[in-house]
Amino acid sequence: MVPVVVVFGLSGSGKSFVAKMLREEFGYEWLRSDVVRKELAGLRPEESARAEFGKGIYTEEMTRKVYEEMVRRAKELLAQGKRVVLDATFLKRWQRELVKSNFDRPLFILTCASEEEIKRRLSSRRDVSDADFSIYLRQKEVFEPPEEISYVKLWTERSKEEIRRLLEDLLENDP
Numbered sequence: 586m587v588p589v590v591v592v593f594g595l596s597g598s599g600k601s602f603v604a605k606m607l608r609e610e611f612g613y614e615w616l617r618s619d620v621v622r623k624e625l626a627g628l629r630p631e632e633s634a635r636a637e638f639g640k641g642i643y644t645e646e647m648t649r650k651v652y653e654e655m656v657r658r659a660k661e662l663l664a665q666g667k668r669v670v671l672d673a674t675f676l677k678r679w680q681r682e683l684v685k686s687n688f689d690r691p692l693f694i695l696t697c698a699s700e701e702e703i704k705r706r707l708s709s710r711r712d713v714s715d716a717d718f719s720i721y722l723r724q725k726e727v728f729e730p731p732e733e734i735s736y737v738k739l740w741t742e743r744s745k746e747e748i749r750r751l752l753e754d755l756l757e758n759d760p
Contacts, residue, residue, distance in 0.1 A: 589688045593675035594696040596716035597703035599741025604672035618673030619713045622651045630713040638723035693736035
């Protein structure tokens with residue numbers, strides 16, 4: 586089974602849904618950037634840290650620390666014989682390269698959903714994430730297409746059972 590899975594995509598695309606499924610149904614340790622970011626900032630996960638895009642605890646400097654910390658924690662978990670899922674937007678090439686340079690053959694899964702569905706999800710979300718639809722729109726503007734990696738695109742508007750079967754195939758076949 587694949588030891589490191591990276592679930593990435595824009596806010597509201599279903600990353601955490603897929604990561605949670607990997608934890609609950611396949612035994613992966615779940616490292617979520619939203620939680621790591623708030624821990625590094627001295628906040629509880631449920632505390633709001635809403636801010637404009639790139640401001641507050643969402644600066645480029647803090648984002649770098651978050652991704653480096655996620656990689657550090659993942660290495661620790663792998664050393665303990667565990668499998669890890671990294672759940673973050675990975676909007677920038679350097680963030681994906683950081684994973685590629687630290688782990689052998691990580692599986693990258695790009696989660697996708699229609700913009701209408703994303704808007705619906707973000708408007709009703711009660712979650713550790715602080716992202717709303719305006720943040721999603723800014724992410725969409727700055728997202729660097731993942732041309733430097735091979736990845737699987739996963740539409741999260743499918744049934745939970747369909748997604749589980751797809752994940753099972755991906756994890757067993759280790760592309």
